[in-house]
Amino acid sequence: MNLARRMSRLGTESAFEVLARAKALEAQGHDIINLGIGAPDFHTPANIVDAGCRALVDGYHFYTPAKGLPDLRAAVTEDIKKYRGVDVDPNHVMIVPGGKPTMFFAMLMFGEEGREILYPNPGFPIYESMIEFSGAKAVPIELREESGFTFDPDEVLAKITPATSLMIINTPANPTGGLIGKAELDRLVEGLEAHPHVTILSDEIYSRMTYDGLEHQSLLAYESIRDRTILLDGWSKTYSMTGWRLGFGVWPADLIDQAERLQINSNSCPSAPVQMAGIEAFRGPQDEVDKMMKTFDERRKLIVDGLNAIPGFSCVMPRGAFYAFPNITGTGMSSRDLQNLLLTKAGVATVSGTSFGAMGEGYIRFSYAAGTEEIERALERVANCLQTA
Numbered sequence: 301m302n303l304a305r306r307m308s309r310l311g312t313e314s315a316f317e318v319l320a321r322a323k324a325l326e327a328q329g330h331d332i333i334n335l336g337i338g339a340p341d342f343h344t345p346a347n348i349v350d351a352g353c354r355a356l357v358d359g360y361h362f363y364t365p366a367k368g369l370p371d372l373r374a375a376v377t378e379d380i381k382k383y384r385g386v387d388v389d390p391n392h393v394m395i396v397p398g399g400k401p402t403m404f405f406a407m408l409m410f411g412e413e414g415r416e417i418l419y420p421n422p423g424f425p426i427y428e429s430m431i432e433f434s435g436a437k438a439v440p441i442e443l444r445e446e447s448g449f450t451f452d453p454d455e456v457l458a459k460i461t462p463a464t465s466l467m468i469i470n471t472p473a474n475p476t477g478g479l480i481g482k483a484e485l486d487r488l489v490e491g492l493e494a495h496p497h498v499t500i501l502s503d504e505i506y507s508r509m510t511y512d513g514l515e516h517q518s519l520l521a522y523e524s525i526r527d528r529t530i531l532l533d534g535w536s537k538t539y540s541m542t543g544w545r546l547g548f549g550v551w552p553a554d555l556i557d558q559a560e561r562l563q564i565n566s567n568s569c570p571s572a573p574v575q576m577a578g579i580e581a582f583r584g585p586q587d588e589v590d591k592m593m594k595t596f597d598e599r600r601k602l603i604v605d606g607l608n609a610i611p612g613f614s615c616v617m618p619r620g621a622f623y624a625f626p627n628i629t630g631t632g633m634s635s636r637d638l639q640n641l642l643l644t645k646a647g648v649a650t651v652s653g654t655s656f657g658a659m660g661e662g663y664i665r666f667s668y669a670a671g672t673e674e675i676e677r678a679l680e681r682v683a684n685c686l687q688t689a
Contacts (some may be wrong), residue, residue: 309432312427314337314651315337315655318337318650318651322336322649323645325643331647332647332648333678333681334649334670336649336667337649340540340622341540341671342540342595344544344577345540347585348580349574349577351577351580352577352580360573360576364570366394366560367556367563367569373390373548374574375579375582376550377390378583380531384520384521385488385521386518388541391649394551394560395546395547396547396549396570399505399533399536399545402549403427403500403503405558405559405563406530407436408434409562410436410465411431412435412436413435415465415466417437418459418460418464419431419441419467420440420470421657421659422443422475423473423474423656424475426613439458441459443473443648445663447601447615450481450535453487457495460634464495464497465500466499466500467500470502470503471517473621474621475651475656477620477622479514489522492524496528499528501530501533502520502527502531502532504532507538509538510620511597514620519531526663527554529552530552531549533548534548536545537622540592544578545571545574546574586616594602600617603668604616606679609679610627612629613627613630613631615627623666624666625666628663631686634661635660638664639651645689647681649687653665
């Protein structure tokens with residue numbers, strides 16, 4: 301078959317490749333502890349499940365408006381006001397099946413040959429994949445361990461050229477667990493005011509997942525760039541709804557019609573009953589979210605302490621999301637080799653730092669979205685494996 305050349309530029313999300321390998325080993329009878337996939341291990345809260353089931357019974361079986369149910373878009377604006385302190389027009393909200401469509405649509409709008417897109421590295425692998433697919437040049441924003449995996453705003457601003465069309469910011473971040481502070485964002489936004497040709501995609505999918513009393517700072521809160529900021533968020537992480545496939549984007553007035561046309565041309569609209577579940581998630585009780593975050597915090601401390609006790613590992617404390625990203629240069633192994641060793645010899649699924657970009661070499665990602673007992677067993681296996689390697 302004569303495939304389009306752009307297909308050769310399309311990457312993948314390595315966590316799913318690791319998951320497939322882990323499942324194959326399990327099918328052969330191996331005991332695998334999966335700390336690779338970035339999905340909460342909790343069930344979706346019962347009130348949300350009940351709302352989805354009730355919607356099916358009540359006849360929500362048909363297409364909805366392409367941008368999503370009006371009541372859900374209103375619920376999104378209520379949530380943004382509550383947690384980000386920003387007033388948003390519901391007409392600028394578009395509900396999508398998961399977080400990736402907002403990202404995909406932004407790349408299609410702003411990526412083409414001759415353009416440049418800035419993205420975090422190490423960062424979510426689909427950023428670089430979709431930039432390359434669009435034909436644009438992927439320009440990395442280096443996230444450094446010594447600064448808690450944040451960035452120097454002046455270095456980022458210095459990367460902007462007349463060809464820069466889009467800048468991607470992710471906080472709290474995958475895979476590092478880094479949280480960009482208000483001071484850094486203030487400086488970045490001040491500098492961006494001199495570059496009105498740059499649109500910003502702010503990936504805030506982990507916005508409710510912060511620790512140690514730290515608060516998430518949304519780029520949508522900055523009025524000077526709000527008219528060129530695309531917000532990406534959703535229900536997958538906060539409400540443990542990864543399999544429901546429900547997300548949203550908040551688009552500037554000049555872009556929402558373009559985004560809606562892309563939605564109509566690709567998936568028409570999100571699932572109707574799933575949207576009803578999304579309304580309940582935002583407007584219903586938040587007790588289960590609070591419980592999940594308390595548990596994640598306990599696991600965070602457990603896994604970081606455990607990793608730092610393993611010779612060759614050094615791990616900074618993540619300030620957001622549910623990932624630990626230890627430095628493994630002390631083992632003398634590459635990230636990919638260590639990932640493979642831990643999976644095949646220790647039965648622990650992790651994800652190589654290089655799966656998140658070239659600047660992830662020397663690191664490996666552990667998800668602590670797993671039970672305490674599993675984390676403890678995994679740490680023991682990793683330590684034993686490296687002693688005998």
